[in-house]
Amino acid sequence: MSDFPDLYAFVLQLYPLERDVTLRAQGHGAQALFLDLVRQVDPVTSERLHADAASKPYTVALLPGRRRDRVELRVSLLQSELFQTFVHALLRQMPGEAPLRLGQASLQLGDVIGTPAPKGHPWAGYSAFSELAMRAEATHTLQLEFATPTAIGQGSRPDGRQRLGILPDPALVFPSLARRWNELAPASVQLDAAAVREAAGDTLITRYHSESAEINLGKGPQKGFVGMVSYELPLDPSQARLIALLSDAALFLGVGMKTTRGMGLCRRRI
């Protein structure tokens, strides 16, 4: 197992070049901005990231926030190869470069934060699949923050209407995280899906607030939920470790659908 980071979470601070521009949290706009950034240095990678892969090795979201003069773009990279391309792209964004676009707004890149709070940013950090797997600790309870609209696909109804999980049900959240983990993590740290389902089934919600929320994805609004949820983990230490591991990984992986377009931004609260 290598401890070299293959999981990165960056926060890019962006400043509008015009005054009085409305910066709305458009999921597709955030993705376009990220892909543009990569395209400037590596059109092939940008194209690959845009293509419909089974599980895309990155997430992009605008952080919720109320400042009028700044937006924060959160990007996570889930393959070490992407790191070099991305950092190269960021270096290219120094003064003189064409501005980035988010919807109608032109933006200038400010600080890029890659270290976690308290020194850095609560939505930034780096780790490795193998490191997360090694360090996960059984605990009694933990709390997840679902910061942008989150929805977990559950197939469709008999009438063809998509069934969306928009409750923070542990039986949905953790198996969904495990699927994504297994799609991207190295073979040495793959998780047993049945064991995750069982552990998730014995995870209880002890406190929460949650509500439905919508995000604009260009083709119309997409439903999800935002909220804060405290889970009580199973007593069995190996089950609790599984849930803790997936909760730690949520910062990088995101939860559920369309995590490349602003949805499913999630992190474990300390």
Add this chain to the structure above:
Amino acid sequence: MSDFPDLYAFVLQLYPLERDVTLRAQGHGAQALFLDLVRQVDPVTSERLHADAASKPYTVALLPGRRRDRVELRVSLLQSELFQTFVHALLRQMPGEAPLRLGQASLQLGDVIGTPAPKGHPWAGYSAFSELAMRAEATHTLQLEFATPTAIGQGSRPDGRQRLGILPDPALVFPSLARRWNELAPASVQLDAAAVREAAGDTLITRYHSESAEINLGKGPQKGFVGMVSYELPLDPSQARLIALLSDAALFLGVGMKTTRGMGLCRRRI
């Protein structure tokens, strides 16, 4: 089928006799007040209502509200026999009677409201199991308000810890309502549990806000959720009718556990 009402929901307005008394929403206190009221005219019935029946034919809750000078006690009766006893008990509460007690507070009975809004009260009304069954209409969406902490028992974990459903999951809410309906409704309008499960499984949440909440039941706090939830019903009209029927019945039946002690107060919003 008789259309004579066997479902009643009353709102009793109660005024503290002392100033500056704190009226906290204690579930067990509300139940004690109701049973005291009944005991004054019919000790045998009061004892029967207090005993551990499989499904008690009444619910009691304090309505949430912020007025310091009044509390509203909501009582629903689910057997026509109880109506006479209860009305008799209310009539006895006219001036001169010993005050009612809610925790440390002495209260005087004011108005008793038995008719629904707009003339009466949104938490009052009367109907019959057979009438609800006859009148239920298939609809596309409907909204439920969960006004006091609501929890649906789901057995226990391997460690013996009780598994509480505290999410407004349609797959929990509607089968729970159907169980209670079948325990209390006449044979002619019994519901098929499998059909309810299937209809509930095809019911989606479209909008909601929900959060965990606690109620004091004397032996310590009990967890539940409160919130407002919009459900999208199945396209199949008979399935949609089932969900609509159970939603209409929620006003009388309550939802989930300990509906005789303040929990599970729920109604369909028009």
